[in-house]
């Protein structure tokens with residue numbers, strides 16, 4: 090018989106990405122749909138871009154709070170807001 | 181006369197973002213005649229977030245015209261959100277239009293949030309469960325309003341503004357599995373039913389900038405994470421599509437010049 094983790098202990102890997110993705114969208118404190126969640130070896134990598142540094146911190150805090158067993162790596166950037174230096178000419 | 185259009189979508193504002201766009205926006209009147217906001221203006225559609233949008237995008241010195249996005253609908257406070265935006269002088273289009281006078285040129289903007297359903301050959305159909313039929317009917321009703329709003333304008337050039345995408349081209353970069361949640365070909369069909377010059381949308385944060393409808397209308401995804409700047413500026417040069425005889429055969433009389 091194959092070994093399985095006891096029910097309710099390890100987060101079931103195949104559902105972890107979906108669970109984190111829905112958490113980030115449906116928790117209205119965050120409401121982020123643009124974060125990609127990828128499993129890497131034994132950790133989870135969060136990638137994407139957000140509108141403020143506070144949102145990046147909130148995302149990390151929320152994921153750690155809900156999935157305390159899962160090591161999390163965050164690579165989330167801030168979307169730049171400089172004025173454009175070029176225009177697009179449409180003829 | 182060249183018409184200069186600035187546009188951005190998906191700014192997802194809340195208190196924590198207020199002020200970030202403002203330095204670039206102060207320069208906007210020098211480089212654009214109008215600013216179009218392509219939906220998802222708020223983080224999740226509260227009245228207080230709408231006040232943040234009003235603070236950030238109000239009093240710019242150029243007309244600001246917006247559509248709402250799915251995030252702006254989340255808290256079911258749409259009437260309050262619209263009221264706050266309109267009190268700040270930001271016009272919200274919902275299957276409606278506006279004609280602005282820009283340096284002697286009548287710029288017509290028709291806007292609608294849009295909805296999903298997918299693209300030709302890979303799209304949802306009005307068939308089966310009531311929920312499925314309601315989903316598809318929602319999109320087709322919005323697309324009909326958008327088409328009508330585009331065709332009925334008496335103007336020199338037409339711009340279509342939506343939140344959801346009218347073509348799959350500008351979704352490149354998004355997982356193909358979620359395309360049906362990102363837009364609908366029905367919006368593209370509506371845009372092609374009038375001699376539209378440019379179609380702007382947001383929503384697809386991981387998509388790409390450029391596309392074209394089957395009818396040849398240029399489409400640009402101006403979602404903030406895609407353009408990676410405060411806004412993009414497009415210069416529309418005459419002769420405009422509305423003046424190109426025979427480009428679209430289904431234009432109502434008096435709809436173009």
Ligand SMILES: [Fe+2]
Pocket residue numbers: 190192220249251383385
């Ligand atoms: Fe968005």
Ligand SMILES: [Fe+2]
Pocket residue numbers: 220249250251343382383384
């Ligand atoms: Fe959206």
